Each structure stands twice: as C-alpha cells, then as structure tokens.
Amino acid sequence: MPVTPVLTRRWNVPESWTLATYERLDGYQGLRRALAQAPDDLIKLVKDSGLRGRGGAGFPTGMKWGFIPQGDGKPHYLVINADEGEPGTCKDAPLMKADPHSLIEGIVIAAYAVRANRAFIYLRGELIHAARRLRAAVAEAYEAGYLGRDILGSGFDLDLVVHSGAGAYICGEETALLDSLEGRRGQPRLRPPFPATHGLYASPTVVNNVETIATVPFIVNYGVDWFRSMGRERAPGPKIYSLSGHVTRPGQYEAPMGTTLRELLDMAGGVLGGRKLKAWTPGGSSTPLLTADHLDVPLDFEGVQEAGSLLGTAALMIMDETVDMLPVVRRLTQFYAHESCGKCTPCREGTTWMVQILSRMERGHGDSDDVDTLVDACDNIFGRAFCALADGATSPIVSGIKHFRNEFLPITPVGPSGSTPSGSANGTAAAGKAADTPGAYAGAH
Known part of the structure; x- marks a missing residue:
C-alpha cells in the first residue's frame, strides 16, 4: 500500500527539530496564510476539513473551536493535551521530539482562530527529551517572531507555556488536566459546565491533542479537498x-x-x-x-x-498465539487500579477488588463463580464515574472474557483422583510464564 507521509515527513530529516530545518521544509507558511484570514474563516476551514480529535474521542475539531463564546469579555485559553499515558501509545512523544515546530505552528493558528492569547502544553512528566526539544523550539519561535507580541506584524499576541506534569495517568482526562494545570490535585470535574465555557481558570478553553493540532498547518497550507482525499468520508486525513x-x-x-x-x-x-x-x-x-x-x-x-x-x-x-489472556488482563487492570485518582467509589474500590479476583484466579485458586463476579463488577463500574478511566478499566476484562472465556475458567479436575490443580484453562504454568515474559503484556508502560 503506497503511503505518502504527511505528519511524519520531517522525522528522518537531519536536525528536524530545529527552526532552520522546519522553515526550509515549508514551516510557518500555514501560519502566514492563517493570519491573513479572519478567525471565523479558519474555524470554518477546519470544520469543512472534517478533522477529528486524535486523542481518543474523535470529536470534530472545528466544532469544538466553534463552541468558544465570543465577545464575552473573558480571556480565552488553548491547552494542548500532551500527557500521553495510555499504555501502548507512543505517537505524540516522537512527534514533539522530531518535529516540535509543527505543534507550535498549529498552536498559534488554533489560538488565533479561537481568540486565545495564552496557550499551554501540558506535557507528561516522564517525557524529558520531548520537554527539552519543545522548550528549545518555543525559545526559537519567540526569537523569530512566531510567538510573543504582534506575531508577524498581524497585531495578534500569544504566549506559550510548556508545563510538565507529575506522571499521573488521570491527567490525560481533560478536566483533571485543567485542575492540575491550575495547581490542584488532578481529578476529573463534573460536567456540565464544559471547558468550552468554564475551563482553565473558569474561562473558555479549548483542549486539543498534540497530533490534532500538528495536523492543522497542513490543512491551512493544502486545503480541504487535499485533506479529504485521504482517509474515509466520516474520518478523513492521515x-x-x-x-x-x-x-x-x-x-x-x-x-x-x-x-x-x-x-x-x-x-x-x-x-x-x-x-x-x-x-x-x-x-x-x-x-x-x-x-x-x-x-x-x-x-x-x-x-x-x-x-x-x-x-x-x-x-x-x-x-x-502464545499469550495467556488471564495475566494480560490482570496486569492491565492493575494499571488502572494504580492510576485511579480515588475520587469515585466504583473506580477506586471496584478496580482494586477486580485485581484481587484476577490475581487469585492467576494463582490457580479461582472458582466457577469468579467470571460472573467480574462481569457483574464491570457492569456496576461502567458509566458510574466522573471520567472514562473506570470505563477503560472494564474494557480488558469484559472483552477478554467475551473472546477468551475458557482461559478465565478453572480447570476441571481429571483422572481417578480428581487431583488436577485449578487454574486458568491454559494451566497455571502457562499463566506464570506469560506474566513474566517480556512482550506478554505488549503495552508495558
């Protein structure tokens, strides 16, 4: 399948993270085009492109920008969710390391569109190298006039802050991220009100993912038809x-x-x-x-x-085919139990109990009722918490049992003495081996 790189086209270029390289490869041309347009025209352009959020939910980006009230007399904020903590996910970190200016250019365009004069990149604390690259790139952008006062003579002002979090998975949820950015403990907020009207510092705020915003300069440069020539009708683009x-x-x-x-x-x-x-x-x-x-x-x-x-x-x-699903599901559930912020009882208590049940099953001490107990617990957790962490915690269990139920059932005793030890359907030895083998949990975090 022939693939023409778009978002990653600069990644293998020598010193791709520098401003000189970025400008040589059409960098900040989209910003110049954007600043020559009215903000509302930019919002319409992104709406027409069909760009949807690349952070998980897939919400239409242009529609999210359009929710920001205008003429309300409040400051507007743009916040970039760079708290990439989902196990198995590693797309935003290399983008920020290899091509940080694409994110910065997208930020300036997006901030101009929603009339925000201050933007923040909330960066996962463990991403040390990405933080260094971003901060160096931000300094270059300030010096070149792409950030700060009167950007490129347009009269538009924007300050950009790179903020490193403390490594809490829950801060990938946008309202918990906003609480953390304000200096409080990262916990999800009850919605409504939504960030579009009551976000950072109780002001209108757009929260977008790194990949989403890095896509914007390409749309401005090459247009709606080009963007829609890739992907599918309901979800276009690279x-x-x-x-x-x-x-x-x-x-x-x-x-x-x-x-x-x-x-x-x-x-x-x-x-x-x-x-x-x-x-x-x-x-x-x-x-x-x-x-x-x-x-x-x-x-x-x-x-x-x-x-x-x-x-x-x-x-x-x-x-x-060598993987035993029971230890995989146990380790994933353990991750969510560890990362639960503890605000919601179903999540705080439910994930902990599910880890205990799965661990007992993995040790070979499960019984025939454990599978039904797990499914019932997931049913009582799903949709009953402030954020999607609890829902995500149920996903490996419910889907694992759905597709591989036999691997969660205890072994039926065989032989004249009926002395076969209980465990998963693949045997406790296989379970122990899978749990300790690198790669058995493909998304080791």
Whole structure:
C-alpha cells in the first residue's frame, strides 16, 4: 500500500527539530496564510476539513473551536493535551521530539482562530527529551517572531507555556488536566459546565491533542479537498498508528484513516516470529480487545466502533498465539487500579477488588463463580464515574472474557483422583510464564 507521509515527513530529516530545518521544509507558511484570514474563516476551514480529535474521542475539531463564546469579555485559553499515558501509545512523544515546530505552528493558528492569547502544553512528566526539544523550539519561535507580541506584524499576541506534569495517568482526562494545570490535585470535574465555557481558570478553553493540532498547518497550507482525499468520508486525513508487542518492526506508522491492521502488519513485517495473531487493542489498553477475526476492520472511529471497540489513541498492542489472556488482563487492570485518582467509589474500590479476583484466579485458586463476579463488577463500574478511566478499566476484562472465556475458567479436575490443580484453562504454568515474559503484556508502560 503506497503511503505518502504527511505528519511524519520531517522525522528522518537531519536536525528536524530545529527552526532552520522546519522553515526550509515549508514551516510557518500555514501560519502566514492563517493570519491573513479572519478567525471565523479558519474555524470554518477546519470544520469543512472534517478533522477529528486524535486523542481518543474523535470529536470534530472545528466544532469544538466553534463552541468558544465570543465577545464575552473573558480571556480565552488553548491547552494542548500532551500527557500521553495510555499504555501502548507512543505517537505524540516522537512527534514533539522530531518535529516540535509543527505543534507550535498549529498552536498559534488554533489560538488565533479561537481568540486565545495564552496557550499551554501540558506535557507528561516522564517525557524529558520531548520537554527539552519543545522548550528549545518555543525559545526559537519567540526569537523569530512566531510567538510573543504582534506575531508577524498581524497585531495578534500569544504566549506559550510548556508545563510538565507529575506522571499521573488521570491527567490525560481533560478536566483533571485543567485542575492540575491550575495547581490542584488532578481529578476529573463534573460536567456540565464544559471547558468550552468554564475551563482553565473558569474561562473558555479549548483542549486539543498534540497530533490534532500538528495536523492543522497542513490543512491551512493544502486545503480541504487535499485533506479529504485521504482517509474515509466520516474520518478523513492521515493518522499515526502505534504498533507494539509481538510485531516484527514495532514503531509508529503513518497511514490514511481507515487503514486496516492487516495492512499495517504488512508494513511492520507481520507478527513476530511468523506466529499467529491472537488478540490486539485498536486504541490502547482502555479499548476492548479484538481478535484475528478483526484484521480487516477499518481503523477509523466508526469502523472500530462497529466491530465492538474504540479507535482511542490508535495504539495497537499485538498479542500472538502464545499469550495467556488471564495475566494480560490482570496486569492491565492493575494499571488502572494504580492510576485511579480515588475520587469515585466504583473506580477506586471496584478496580482494586477486580485485581484481587484476577490475581487469585492467576494463582490457580479461582472458582466457577469468579467470571460472573467480574462481569457483574464491570457492569456496576461502567458509566458510574466522573471520567472514562473506570470505563477503560472494564474494557480488558469484559472483552477478554467475551473472546477468551475458557482461559478465565478453572480447570476441571481429571483422572481417578480428581487431583488436577485449578487454574486458568491454559494451566497455571502457562499463566506464570506469560506474566513474566517480556512482550506478554505488549503495552508495558
């Protein structure tokens, strides 16, 4: 499948992170075009392009920008969610390291469109190298007149702050991110009101993902028809897919929205060791598992949803036929129990209890009622918390049991003495081995 890189086209260029390289490769041309237009025209352009958020939810970007009230007398803010903490996801970090100016240019265009004079990049604390590259790029942009007062003589002012978080997964949720940015403990807010009217410092705020904003300069430069020539009708444009786990060449693969896993695996050299595909996540650990039967599902928002999962962050964690699903699901659930902020009882208590049940099953001490107990617990957690962390915690369990139920059931005693120890259907030895084998949990975080 021929693929022309868009978002990643500068990544392999020597010193791609410098302003000189970026300007040589059409950098900040989109900003010049944008500043010559009215802000409302830019919002319409992005709406017409069909760009949808690349951070997980897939909400139309232009529509989100259009929600910001105008003439309200309040300051407006643009916040970039760079708190990339979803297990298996690694698309924003290399983008910020290899091509930080594409993000900065997109920020200035977006801020101009929504009439924001202050923008923030909320960066995951562990991304040390990305932080260094971003801060150096921001300094270059200030010096060149792309940030600060009267940008390129347009009369538009913008200050940009790079803020490193403290490594809490919950701060990837936009309202928890805003609380953290304000100096409080990162916890999700009850909505409504929404950030569009009561966001950062109770003022109108747009929160967008890194990849979403880095796409904007290309739309301004090349137009709606060009952007819609890629991808699918309901989800146009290019997309960065993260492949990890049991794959020959793991990494980031840019392809049009709607590309299938079969096509991506062809690009990545197939499943590691020529083994068979068993399970995979289409959008990180918080999205329901899919199987080899879903190889040809179009990887866009509607296509994956129709298959029973979510595109999420397009983090494809590949698991081959050697993987025992019980320890995989246990480790994923353990992650969510650890990262729960504790604000909501169903999430705080439910995830902890589910880890205990799964751990007991993995040790071979499960019983026939445990599977039903887990499903019932997930039913009482899903949709009953302030944010989607609780929902994501249920996804590996529910989908794992749906597709691989036998691996969660205790072994039926056999032989005249009936002395076979209980455990998962694949045996406790297999479970222990899978739990300790690198790659058994493809999205090790």
